Amino acid sequence: MKQKKENTWVSWNENLKYNYDKLYKIKSEEELREVIATNDKIRFFGSKQSSSDIAAGTDSLIDMTGYNKIVSYDDDEKTITVQSGLILGELLEAIEAVGWCIPCLPDINTITIGGALATGTHGTSGKLLCEYMTECTLVLADGSIKKITDKDELMDAVRVSLGMLGVMSTITFKCETEYTLHVKERPESDSEWLPKIKERLKTHDFLRILWLPHTDKGYVITGDKIDPNKEVIENMGPSYLKHRRTASKILYKYTHVFPWITAIANKLLYRGFFNSKKEHKGSLYQATVTKSRGSTLELAEWTIALDKFPQVFEELKTEINKWSNKSFIHIPMDVRFVQKDNSWLSYAYQQDTVTMGCVSRNAATADTYEAFKSVEKVFLKHGGRPHWGKRFEAKDAQLSKIYPKWEAFKELRRELDPTNKFLNPYLAKLVNEKSKMNARKVIA
Incomplete structure (x- = not known):
């Protein structure tokens, strides 16, 4: 696990830039748990290709791209379990190699699995990518692990969460026969x-x-x-x-x-x-x-x-x-x-x-x-x-009118992250949460 100081995080398109103190490049779930538990504020990122300001803005950051292994296959159930930092293209190539597919694919394959799920990535003529997730492990703000399956009511809240409920660790996808x-x-x-x-x-x-x-x-x-x-x-x-x-x-x-x-x-x-x-x-x-x-x-x-x-x-x-x-x-x-x-x-x-x-x-x-x-x-x-x-540009007032479960999600977020560990300035405004932030945005 490597750590750097006094550096600048830059998004893929160079529109977003933030100074930070600590950058963690994690390789295992144990490292992920430790980093989350020992930092007061932290965000995490993959390929940095989001246009929204969700990935940085805290003094401590986690680079998820090294947490990128395929964990297991289940031939009988046609499921695959992967670590959340895996690039989507690598997942798709892996399941295609065994004759499987996920029936709805986004327009781009260079994003991480965790980022794709957190932001509701989708394709066309099917469901969101996250709807094919049958199980996941979530690292909570205190560093503990919560396992969630598609039988749990919590799964409907976790599928799309912008990384505000916790950090996705491992994910299991249900696949279909390739066509x-x-x-x-x-x-x-x-x-x-x-x-x-x-x-x-x-x-x-x-x-x-x-x-x-x-x-x-x-x-x-x-x-x-x-x-x-x-x-x-x-x-x-x-x-x-x-x-x-x-x-x-x-x-x-x-x-x-x-x-x-x-x-x-x-x-x-x-x-x-x-x-x-x-x-x-x-x-x-x-x-x-x-x-x-x-x-x-x-x-x-x-x-x-x-x-x-x-x-x-x-x-x-x-x-x-x-x-x-x-x-x-x-x-x-x-x-x-x-x-x-x-x-x-x-x-x-x-x-x-x-x-x-x-x-x-x-x-x-x-x-x-x-x-x-x-x-x-x-x-x-x-x-x-x-x-x-x-x-x-829409924020809490508009979002509460167009998402019927918006207030329920905010309540759950406060329950799982009572100290607002996973909020950066952008997300704090999004959910109308007043929280002390130390974001040092770089002004071009």
């Missing part, structure tokens, strides 16, 4: 894809829509389970499609100075990179997951009940198409679908949900990106819920 998807991708006008959402959710095993603001177009991706031996004539589109990120970086370079350039850039990107049809097959992991981020960016994401989405979409579209404001949004806006669950802080708590992402490809200037404010305003108006690992 093959036949994936088709094509552009459609907004008037075509929007009315077909419910129908497509019933008829396809996988549905994702990349909406292209200022173009009146969406890029629809559907997937259907097929026999893995079935032949599919693959069409991956023109070879230049692989350069979309580079083209985006160039076209959006000065949009923070001249926001209206975004509308022109979006039209060019649509014609160049979203105007062709594609077709291929592969496992869920192979066929649908973006393996990493190509460059730093800033993200916001909001969710809304499936039945409300058409109305919210039209209102948002009208708002951002007004040239009187500066809400020109970089493409694409990722539209995905999450099935209802009972996890207290899940975006899909007791409702089938549509999620809509908003991206700024200029991470350094994201604080002046007006689109984040416009999207939040529209979604909050209709009871939308923010993604915990991404950007949003």
Whole structure:
């Protein structure tokens, strides 16, 4: 266990910087327990890829990335138990190697398991990743271990907790037999894809829509389970499609100075990179997951009940198409679908949900990106819920109105962490908890 002093913690996109005194790189559960028990304030981090300010801001920090072993497999139950610092991509490769899958995968595989669970990471056309967790061990504020199974009422509170109840140590996931998807991708006008959402959710095993603001177009991706031996004539589109990120970086370079350039850039990107049809097959992991981020960016994401989405979409579209404001949004806006669950802080708590992402490809200037404010305003108006690992301004007063179990969660948090050990300044404001903080944020 190594410890460093007088250093600076920096997030992946370099938007968040904090000075700290002690950094612990743990390798075992015993080390994790000891570090937590002997520090008054502490936070923990993995790949630092969250856009929200949840990972640092305390004098003591734990680097979880060395706590990354696969603990065991249960062939009869199709379960795998891992340490929480394991990178998601390594988990997915491990279960795929034995012919298994987790039916709902996020868009990125470079985050840690613990971070993915704490922030409610999800994919599309299934449940949140945390819903496939059947058991976990949680290190509490006093350093003790609490084992929780999916038979315990507490599990619904623990599945998504932003690391405010304790630190995830080991996690067991329930897997399914691996399957093959036949994936088709094509552009459609907004008037075509929007009315077909419910129908497509019933008829396809996988549905994702990349909406292209200022173009009146969406890029629809559907997937259907097929026999893995079935032949599919693959069409991956023109070879230049692989350069979309580079083209985006160039076209959006000065949009923070001249926001209206975004509308022109979006039209060019649509014609160049979203105007062709594609077709291929592969496992869920192979066929649908973006393996990493190509460059730093800033993200916001909001969710809304499936039945409300058409109305919210039209209102948002009208708002951002007004040239009187500066809400020109970089493409694409990722539209995905999450099935209802009972996890207290899940975006899909007791409702089938549509999620809509908003991206700024200029991470350094994201604080002046007006689109984040416009999207939040529209979604909050209709009871939308923010993604915990991404950007949003809502705090306790708004969150208590949109999460039915918000007050119950806060009460449980105080019970499990009476000294607010796991709160940093950002989280303290989020739950309206007055707590002495010594965060030393680095001002650029």
